[in-house]
Amino acid sequence: MPPPRRKVLATAEETLFPPDELLPGQEIARIIKATGNNIYSVQFPSKDTALVELPAKFRSTIWMKRGSFVVVDTSALEGRDNKLRGGIVNIVRDEKAWRKTPFWPKQFVKQPVLVSDDEDESNVGKMPSSDESDA
Template identity: 45%
Template structure:
């Protein structure tokens, strides 16, 4: 039997709301690569790469894309299990809302593309020539 829809919706809704503040063992990170078995290689603001696991409440519920941002909680050195250094406790769903928070690191700038400023011609009719209208 599958998970109840209310659990899925609660996990997805939680990802859109940023916390008020972070604790000393939490940090935002950028996902570099999916390693398999709910493990992800992430880059911290100080450019250090860490391997973190996905919290069980998000497994098979929320998908994390490469280049996306996550909130990582590091485990203490006593609880460390091999290479895994922490756990993903939240996924940045609404990046615009998260960027407004005071704890968003300046090392993660907003990426803009050159094409955003120009008008797209996708799905538009080609321009008509005034000479052909005779």
């Protein structure tokens, strides 16, 4: 049975706005890939990678894709002897608002999309004409 709609909406609304500050032990991380069973591989600003767990309240509610950002609580799983290094406590949905906060890591700079000098912008996305393909 799916969760009640009000719980889904409350969880979605909870992740929409960034908190005023991160608690001790919490870090922003980028998702590298989903490894299965609600376990994700993330990269911290220090370039360290770790496995983190997605809690039940986010499962089947908010979908995350590779390259998106999450807040990881690294102190949540201390004392447990396993490969997990933390749990996801929040999901960055409005990245523009989160980037304006003072705690956003400087290492996660938004990369502009550049067109190389070889590619002429007028030819990008065009199919070669029959004369050009025969040459």
